[in-house]
Amino acid sequence: xxxxxxxxxxxxxxxxxxxxxxxxxxxxxxxxxxxxxxxxxxxxxxxxxxxxxxxxxxxxxxxxxxxxxxxxxxxxxxxxxxxxxxxxxxxxxxxxxxxxxxxxxxxxxxxxxxxxxxxxxxxxxxxxxxxxxxxxxxxxxxxxxxxxxxxxxxxxxxxxxxxxxxxxxxxxxxxxxxxxxxxxxxxxxxxxxxxxxxxxxxx
Numbered sequence: 001x002x003x004x005x006x007x008x009x010x011x012x013x014x015x016x017x018x019x020x021x022x023x024x025x026x027x028x029x030x031x032x033x034x035x036x037x038x039x040x041x042x043x044x045x046x047x048x049x050x051x052x053x054x055x056x057x058x059x060x061x062x063x064x065x066x067x068x069x070x071x072x073x074x075x076x077x078x079x080x081x082x083x084x085x086x087x088x089x090x091x092x093x094x095x096x097x098x099x100x101x102x103x104x105x106x107x108x109x110x111x112x113x114x115x116x117x118x119x120x121x122x123x124x125x126x127x128x129x130x131x132x133x134x135x136x137x138x139x140x141x142x143x144x145x146x147x148x149x150x151x152x153x154x155x156x157x158x159x160x161x162x163x164x165x166x167x168x169x170x171x172x173x174x175x176x177x178x179x180x181x182x183x184x185x186x187x188x189x190x191x192x193x194x195x196x197x198x199x200x201x202x203x
């Protein structure tokens with residue numbers, strides 16, 4: 001994703017841990033199957049119009065849901081949901097998160113901790129700008145497909161492990177099947193499970 005779009009926050013969301021693994025996953029997140037979609041945050045569509053960001057590459061529904069028809073390029077809107085990927089806030093103070101099933105996104109959890117902290121700050125800033133938006137995000141995310149609880153949380157400004165009970169509390173009702181294999185991956189790689197990568201298991 002050298003030529004990537006820009007979010008309304010003027011960020012490209014490019015993650016080194018992501019680009020380092022493009023030869024494995026083939027940017028599966030930019031292709032849509034299994035019923036997935038991109039969430040446009042409250043106010044994001046209108047702000048994109050104000051900023052003159054192009055949205056021709058997106059199929060938008062009700063200014064809330066979008067699906068990519070092609071990868072975003074310079075001058076295109078890159079939804080904040082995409083910039084946050086593979087994480088998404090799972091509670092109203094953005095201290096707990098969902099993470100994409102690692103059979104779709106091969107980034108190890110430990111390489112996402114810094115991104116979790118940045119997403120926390122970004123989500124709270126959006127909440128200040130659009131009060132109540134985090135609650136709407138969390139409610140809508142319950143319909144996501146292929147996300148799992150991220151095993152870390154932010155507590156008193158520091159990162160700590162979530163308990164099994166906390167992870168269960170934010171688990172989504174729909175998961176990929178046990179035998180799920182992401183068809184977009186360049187080749188099948190062993191050791192990836194819904195909740196961990198081989199590198200996570202080395203810890």
